[in-house]
Amino acid sequence: MKCLRCGNEDEKYFYLDKNVYYCRRCIQFGRLDVGQEPQNKMTYVCKKHRIKPKLKFELTSNQKAASSQLVAYFKEGKDSLVYACCGAGKTEITYEVLTYALNQGLKVGFAISRRQVVLEIASRLQGVFKTIKVVPVCEGYTQIVDGDLIVCTMHQLYRYHKTFNLLIMDEVDAFPFKGSDLLESIARHACVGNRVFLTATPTDEMLESVKKNELKMIKLFVRPHGFPLVLPEIKVRPVSVQIIELIRLVTKTLKNPLLIFVPTIRDAVTLSFFFKVFFPCDALTSKTENKEEIIDKFKKGELKFIFATTVLERGITIEGVDIVVLKSNHPVFDEASLIQIIGRVGRSRAHPTGLGIFYCTKVNEAIRACVSSLKEMNEAL
Numbered sequence: 004m005k006c007l008r009c010g011n012e013d014e015k016y017f018y019l020d021k022n023v024y025y026c027r028r029c030i031q032f033g034r035l036d037v038g039q040e041p042q043n044k045m046t047y048v049c050k051k052h053r054i055k056p057k058l059k060f061e062l063t064s065n066q067k068a069a070s071s072q073l074v075a076y077f078k079e080g081k082d083s084l085v086y087a088c089c090g091a092g093k094t095e096i097t098y099e100v101l102t103y104a105l106n107q108g109l110k111v112g113f114a115i116s117r118r119q120v121v122l123e124i125a126s127r128l129q130g131v132f133k134t135i136k137v138v139p140v141c142e143g144y145t146q147i148v149d150g151d152l153i154v155c156t157m158h159q160l161y162r163y164h165k166t167f168n169l170l171i172m173d174e175v176d177a178f179p180f181k182g183s184d185l186l187e188s189i190a191r192h193a194c195v196g197n198r199v200f201l202t203a204t205p206t207d208e209m210l211e212s213v214k215k216n217e218l219k220m221i222k223l224f225v226r227p228h229g230f231p232l233v234l235p236e237i238k239v240r241p242v243s244v245q246i247i248e249l250i251r252l253v254t255k256t257l258k259n260p261l262l263i264f265v266p267t268i269r270d271a272v273t274l275s276f277f278f279k280v281f282f283p284c285d286a287l288t289s290k291t292e293n294k295e296e297i298i299d300k301f302k303k304g305e306l307k308f309i310f311a312t313t314v315l316e317r318g319i320t321i322e323g324v325d326i327v328v329l330k331s332n333h334p335v336f337d338e339a340s341l342i343q344i345i346g347r348v349g350r351s352r353a354h355p356t357g358l359g360i361f362y363c364t365k366v367n368e369a370i371r372a373c374v375s376s377l378k379e380m381n382e383a384l
């Protein structure tokens with residue numbers, strides 16, 4: 004027995020109902036009986052376009068080389084992994100392969116873990132490819148699910164059984180995709196052509212596939228401005244001293260917008276409660292309802308700093324931001340998440356450097372691994 008949607012063959016997930024077995028592993032996407040091919044309701048006909056991406060900045064020579072390589076692997080029918088440091092412009096280097104596929108009349112998808120980023124990327128791609136129909140598909144955006152270029156969350160891929168000739172998958176190292184066998188098999192079934200994975204922190208399995216030559220790797224460790232990645236200053240202090248030093252920092256030397264990462268929602272809420280009495284600041288967690296409003300105020304400079312959980316570790320770009328991580332040896336911060344956090348600093352051409360401090364009560368493996376990965380990427384410069 005095998006589920007044709009999620010590929011499950013494990014008997015414990017099959018349930019018998021009125022003489023028919025169905026799969027419970029992927030039941031969240033609707034019931035599917037064993038042997039039944041998932042329906043694909045997509046009817047939109049992709050035509051051969053003749054588009055050219057419209058870019059604000061010209062790509063750097065490194066980005067150009069990476070994007071040509073990506074096209075070459077796609078033409079050869081190979082899956083590829085773009086291993087790019089934070090701020091290297093990994094979305095931009097997919098434009099050429101997207102253009103190539105769209106001009107061939109192929110079906111193209113762009114899948115990302117988080118809903119917020121789906122909307123951002125969709126609007127960015129629509130700006131770059133003005134004449135095609137770019138469709139964002141995520142919670143709250145499921146009225147129209149088909150078009151020339153579908154940008155969706157990993158979850159929504161279940162709608163696209165055997166659909167894409169080219170499927171770009173961004174943030175494959177992030178929750179909820181990372182470690183989810185179900186989402187991985189849904190994604191595999193959505194693609195009939197080749198996949199391109201984008202990440203700043205490839206998993207061991209991916210690197211293993213590269214070694215076995217099942218996956219082609221393209222490295223891009225240089226940011227467009229050419230400056231090295233900012234290395235964190237590691238400060239080993241008891242928690243109370245971390246807070247005292249933070250108070251000193253925000254009262255005396257605060258020049259740039261500051262993101263303060265904390266491990267738990269409780270930390271974020273409590274700290275912002277006390278700091279709010281003296282400073283314009285706020286907390287931002289997965290439970291915060293007016294996220295956009297807070298980020299907007301922060302970008303405008305109305306808030307000097309924000310206490311955030313890892314909900315803000317990815318995707319967000321704030322001009323000239325500095326970062327501090329409190330209790331950075333807490334298990335919630337793994338290597339990938341620390342790399343993402345420090346990756347917020349020094350992204351733009353106007354602010355290619357900045358400040359990043361990891362406070363911890365002791366240096367753990369995740370901190371050590373983060374620093375050594377960053378150094379390795381900088382050595383490649």
Ligand SMILES: [Zn+2]
Nearest residue numbers: 006009026029
């Ligand atoms: Zn299934």
